[in-house]
Amino acid sequence: MVNIDWNNLGFEYIKTPFRYISTWKDGIWDEGHLTEDNTLHISESSTALHYGQQCFEGLKAYRRKDGGINLFRPDENAKRIQRSAHRLLMPEIPVDKFINAVKDVVKANAEYVPSFESGGTLYLRPLLIGVGDTIGVKPAPEYIFTVFCMPVGPYFKGGLTPTNFYVSDYDRAAPHGTGAAKVGGNYASSLMPGEEAHAKKFSDCIYLDPATHTKVEEVGSANFFGITKDNTFVTPVSPSILPSITKYSLLYLAENHLGLKAEERDVFVDNLQEFAEAGACGTAAVISPIGGIQNGDDFHVFYSETEVGPVTKKLYEELTGIQFGEVKAPEGWIYTVEV
The missing domain is CATH 3.30.470.10 (Aminotransferase class 4, branched-chain amino acid transferase, N-terminal domain)
Known part of the structure; x- marks a missing residue:
């Protein structure tokens, strides 16, 4: 036992x-x-x-x-x-x-x-x-x-509860570096900015693109997504971003199961107001709703700092429903282990 x-x-x-x-x-x-x-x-x-x-x-x-x-x-x-x-x-x-x-x-x-x-x-x-x-x-x-x-259990304590994030001055990866590979060095370099975010009472930091520092790339050890006010599911595109399996699954589910428009494109940090909802996604995090993002002196709140947005909630239920066998999965997504 x-x-x-x-x-x-x-x-x-x-x-x-x-x-x-x-x-x-x-x-x-x-x-x-x-x-x-x-x-x-x-x-x-x-x-x-x-x-x-x-x-x-x-x-x-x-x-x-x-x-x-x-x-x-x-x-x-x-x-x-x-x-x-x-x-x-x-x-x-x-x-x-x-x-x-x-x-x-x-x-x-x-x-x-x-x-x-x-x-x-x-x-x-x-x-x-x-x-x-x-x-x-x-x-x-x-x-x-x-x-x-x-x-x-849940990667972020509190489970599906909005938390706030902080835009870091540090870079997660170099242009043309190993950002798209899941290698330990990317994570070692994230320890200091992550601790700085925690010290400021944020869940983690937001990394901007290393070349221009104008575009959102990753959310700590997870990928970023946003839901626009006209119901488009958006994730950043960049050669420095780790290609998240969860992210690509959500792109598919948003379009094919929830009927949203879905796209990978640039997400400019000075245009966060285009999103009604936002979140972090990844294998460990699954989906963690983002309440707000601190960028310098500006603090931008999305749907709510205390409540989960309706689209984010639907995506979470659809994804976890598939993973736990409660929702029919797209062909080839589920492998069973015979015990």
Whole structure:
């Protein structure tokens, strides 16, 4: 029996019994296997430690009302980690290997998938790192691919409740840099601006485009979206933005399920008044409504600082309904885990 308070889960590390690990060496991946060891044993000269040659993913497993378990678009996570790996000259993980590893970890830790009623999920963290004995600035001779998991509650405390954000003077990524790849360096550089936002009593910071500082790019570790006053779902477009699977799912759902117009385009920080509602979205955050944004001396409130806008609420219900098996999913979006 697992001794966890399922109704009060945070977004914290919890050691679960099993994780998957596979090694790439001499040009090929081994078969991989499950292990109970949650410590990675690597060379002190691994490129992941010195030069940041590593990338990762984040996805969730969802307990359905009938007790079954769903995965939401894991093939898209597999493709994205391939693109991240390509950017850092790391070996790509075959899509089938990635999906099977995720399924194996969920199946082995099935008792840690929270109940449907709790609203919690099993968060999965696939990780690819460069290892082996090398000290020069060059690709590693070996790589480790691992997947571990833990039960989690909402990323933002309070769940679907509006919170406020702060426009940062810092850049999340450089023009033509690694902003579109899910690499650790992007997140390391976000720690200081994130802490500054928290110190000012905001949930997180808003990053503007690094070239001109005029356009909204990302909301902390999530993507931005806005609902215009004429019911258009808008997300920013930029080569520096991480291509969020949640964001592209919402673009599709807004247009095809809710009947909204949907578009990716520039979102200028001095024109926030075009939006009736706004939010942050991502695997961890799901959807977090934005009450207001502080930009210098200007504080712009969207729908409300205390209530969720109607379109944001519908999008949240549609997305989570699909993930938990309560709403019919577009073809190919849901993978089931047989336990």
